Amino acid sequence: MFCWLSRLCRGLSTPTRRTTQLIWSSASRSLVLSSQRRIPELSSFVARTNTCGELRSSHLGQEVTLCGWIQFRRQNIFLVLRDFHGLVQVVIPQDESAASVKKILCEAPMESVVQVSGTVISRPPGQKNPKMPTGEIEIKVKTAKLLNSCKKLPFEIKDFMKKTEALRLQYRYLDLRSVQMQYNLRLRSQMVMKMREYLCNLHGFVDVETPTLFKRTPGGAKEFVIPSREPGKFYSLPQSPQQFKQLLMVGGLDRYFQVARCYRDEGSRPDRQPEFTQIDIEMSFVDQTGVQSLIEGLLQYSWPSDKDPVVVPFPSMPFAEALASYGTDKPDTRFGMKIVDISDMFRNTEVGFLQDALSKPQGTVKAICIRKGAKYFKRKDIESIRKFAADHFNEEVLPIFLKTSETWNSPVAKFIMEEQGLGLVKLLETQEEDVVLLTAGEHKKACSLMGKLRLECADLLEARGVVLRDPALFSFLWVVDFPLFLPKEENPQELESAHHPFTAPHPNDIHLLYTEPHKVRSQHYDLVLNGNEIGGGSIRIHNSEIQHYILATVLKEDVKLLSHLLQALDYGAPPHGGIALGLDRLMCLVTGAPSIRDVIAFPKSFRGHDLMSNAPDFIPPEELKPYHIQVSWPTDAETEKSSSNHPCLSES
Ligand code: ASP
Numbered sequence: 001m002f003c004w005l006s007r008l009c010r011g012l013s014t015p016t017r018r019t020t021q022l023i024w025s026s027a028s029r030s031l032v033l034s035s036q037r038r039i040p041e042l043s044s045f046v047a048r049t050n051t052c053g054e055l056r057s058s059h060l061g062q063e064v065t066l067c068g069w070i071q072f073r074r075q076n077i078f079l080v081l082r083d084f085h086g087l088v089q090v091v092i093p094q095d096e097s098a099a100s101v102k103k104i105l106c107e108a109p110m111e112s113v114v115q116v117s118g119t120v121i122s123r124p125p126g127q128k129n130p131k132m133p134t135g136e137i138e139i140k141v142k143t144a145k146l147l148n149s150c151k152k153l154p155f156e157i158k159d160f161m162k163k164t165e166a167l168r169l170q171y172r173y174l175d176l177r178s179v180q181m182q183y184n185l186r187l188r189s190q191m192v193m194k195m196r197e198y199l200c201n202l203h204g205f206v207d208v209e210t211p212t213l214f215k216r217t218p219g220g221a222k223e224f225v226i227p228s229r230e231p232g233k234f235y236s237l238p239q240s241p242q243q244f245k246q247l248l249m250v251g252g253l254d255r256y257f258q259v260a261r262c263y264r265d266e267g268s269r270p271d272r273q274p275e276f277t278q279i280d281i282e283m284s285f286v287d288q289t290g291v292q293s294l295i296e297g298l299l300q301y302s303w304p305s306d307k308d309p310v311v312v313p314f315p316s317m318p319f320a321e322a323l324a325s326y327g328t329d330k331p332d333t334r335f336g337m338k339i340v341d342i343s344d345m346f347r348n349t350e351v352g353f354l355q356d357a358l359s360k361p362q363g364t365v366k367a368i369c370i371r372k373g374a375k376y377f378k379r380k381d382i383e384s385i386r387k388f389a390a391d392h393f394n395e396e397v398l399p400i401f402l403k404t405s406e407t408w409n410s411p412v413a414k415f416i417m418e419e420q421g422l423g424l425v426k427l428l429e430t431q432e433e434d435v436v437l438l439t440a441g442e443h444k445k446a447c448s449l450m451g452k453l454r455l456e457c458a459d460l461l462e463a464r465g466v467v468l469r470d471p472a473l474f475s476f477l478w479v480v481d482f483p484l485f486l487p488k489e490e491n492p493q494e495l496e497s498a499h500h501p502f503t504a505p506h507p508n509d510i511h512l513l514y515t516e517p518h519k520v521r522s523q524h525y526d527l528v529l530n531g532n533e534i535g536g537g538s539i540r541i542h543n544s545e546i547q548h549y550i551l552a553t554v555l556k557e558d559v560k561l562l563s564h565l566l567q568a569l570d571y572g573a574p575p576h577g578g579i580a581l582g583l584d585r586l587m588c589l590v591t592g593a594p595s596i597r598d599v600i601a602f603p604k605s606f607r608g609h610d611l612m613s614n615a616p617d618f619i620p621p622e623e624l625k626p627y628h629i630q631v632s633w634p635t636d637a638e639t640e641k642s643s644s645n646h647p648c649l650s651e652s
Helices: 004-010 014-038 096-107 165-170 179-202 242-250 288-302 319-326 352-358 379-393 418-428 443-463 507-514 544-554 559-570 583-591 621-627 636-645
Strands: 063-074 078-083 086-091 113-122 137-148 225-227 234-236 255-263 275-284 316-318 363-370 397-402 435-442 476-480 485-487 495-497 524-529 532-539 576-582
Touching: 063 086, 063 096, 063 137, 086 113, 096 113, 096 137, 179 255, 179 275, 179 288, 179 583, 242 255, 242 275, 242 559, 242 576, 275 288, 275 583, 288 476, 288 524, 288 532, 288 576, 316 319, 319 443, 319 476, 352 363, 352 435, 363 418, 363 443, 379 397, 379 435, 379 443, 435 443, 507 544, 524 576, 532 583, 544 559, 576 583
Parallel strands: 086 137, 316 476
Antiparallel strands: 063 078, 063 113, 078 086, 113 137, 225 234, 255 275, 275 576, 363 435, 397 435, 476 524, 485 495, 524 532, 532 576
């Protein structure tokens, strides 16, 4: 018997095939589990008695009515009907008296939607299909109705992998019929349901909707503006419900949550969407550990039952350590290859660029050791690593190949003194066939470069068959003790918030606010999963004076824009804190999807377009009049410049 899913699985490349197989078996398992728990009624209120995927031998003899799409037809004898729940084989009647039923079922094009009624019968001996959940039975059809015919499709629904993402987005409603998209959206819905249950039913949170027509918030991401009918006045779409959730605490709501839509006009960035969803949370009278424990419990409770259970508490790492050992604030802790500071060993070096770097005040030398790198890396890999460092960081990277544990092969081998070599072996615990990559420069920059190279090397090793990161492993990590402010990139003399301006300073550092603000740590925490930031939050400032001082004096923001919040803090605002989880990214990691667009029903393309409806679109000038705005059309030269500046010309 033809099996749609196993064929789909066979057609996929190795890693995806594995994921899809896992997904399919887990999808059917979780449906069974959830039906055992709650027995969802899948056919109430509608024109069917059963779903295609649910029929088994226990239904033998039952009269059923099914609705679904024609997935496959064989020799005008069998038809495979599909709905969201699965596939079922329908036997097309061959006798004269059922000629009209046969005509409907044989003439309807693939993907037409039909209703059939008939009896559940056992498949003849030898024709059972153990790979198909409904493979023991088939439907002996008595009546059939063509509910709607399907024209020639832009792509085959079965063939998930062989279409461009732009085409999938253009016909998203067809793409949603794929097993993968069905699985992703259904798992998302289940997890959100469990989160609601945990927050509202187990912990007394209140689900409150906050406005999406709001005003500009200073000191954060760039916001989308919405014209109003008052000349020169605009709304802004909130980058998050941050102000509202704090105001809800002032309003005594005590525990708030929302599946909140957020908007950020940050241009095209891989794996970002201009509108995205957060599980947004705020609590009164809470501290950092309180919020962290809540989130650990939330993830544990809502985690899909077919995955390894979430182990709590999650480990925690100070930001400074994350930067020093992993070169990033979102370390992937599933593998080692940590960055090691080897500055002390090279104080007397004769290697020019190391000498140069160490002569500067913040100069350091950093290294990572790639286990068995000499075995897996080719010369061109090392060259591309060095080119990456030069192009993106303007830094030199020195490779050292370890032939035997103490013989070095490197462009500068002769300059590496014996005790430096031995020191490297000891500090990096190098062994035969390892490759050491060295760089030098200011601490943060050198760490960031090494952090990027660490990930590049991990990808390269995995592409060569080394298993570094277990795909079934979910490694959660709290990153804490961030600085409250960072020097502005364009003007390092000025400070900006490391996260947002409502984050409270670390209680031990408050005095430094007035003297050395750049040294103040914050009460911010980020949640990282497998090297991706999936959430962040903080204890907030609830003292109006401190909030005013930070906005006006440290950040030099226009406090008038936030006068409502400052005033609210003066009227008995409780101490409070919260967090937001990025739902799209979380789901992307949980499902193993290649992009966050695969866990969003109707995402925008890489360039922020809706390829299905063509949004954003032009508006006739007369429709702009009520808003008192006019378009200033770019010149041809400007248009050309902006498209050539674009990092990626592909739509998706
Ligand atoms: N509103 C913050 C954000 O969107 C999260 C938080 O601080 O709760 O990043």
